[in-house]
Amino acid sequence: MALKEVSSKELKKMNVLAEQLIKRRGECIHWMSEIESELDELIIYNFIKKECGKQFFEILLWEDFRFRTKIRLFGEIPLHDKDTQSQLVKELGKLASIRNKYAHCLSIVTLEETFLINKKLKPYKVDDEVFDKFKERALKTLWALKAILLSQKGIDPKTLGSAKMVWMPTDKMKSGYS
DSSP, X not given: OOOOOOOHHHHHHHHHHHHHHHHHHHHHHHHHHHHHHHHHXXXXXXXXXXXXXXXXXXXXXXXXXXXXXXXHHHHTSOOSOHHHHHHHHHHHHHHHHHXXXXXXXXXXXXXXXXXXXXXXXXXXXXXXXXXXHHHHHHHHHHHHHHHHHHHHTTOOGGGGTTOOOOOOOGGGSSSOOO
């Protein structure tokens, strides 16, 4: 296969695609960090006594405490709605897989498309549609995790309307850590 020279116009187009991929990688990792943070809170809130919360949080931050382990711990939390919990566990696994593609796969930018290539040389197309679907799934999952935590702390998530964040003094919570 012969190499093709690209014009300056084609090179600019490829650079735009490469920049988009860089932004998508960063955004993917950002949303997955938010999700992981929410998982950390749920795990601590449900499994750790107040006195041990800070120490266990430090353990959750160990670099070899894997995200998949946190997903498994979340699956063990005794929630009322086991079906939703099971769906969230599956969704978290899928999102983790996508995050790993963005974080660890080789990027290939052509004149028209951008791909991430894994070790088995299987291409994963990265375009607006694919990324928008990932982001929508990540945001829904994040909000579902937040809603569970808020419910456990005695706050009805429906009362927050469209707000995605809430601040609450820890002394106002039903129970948990501080």
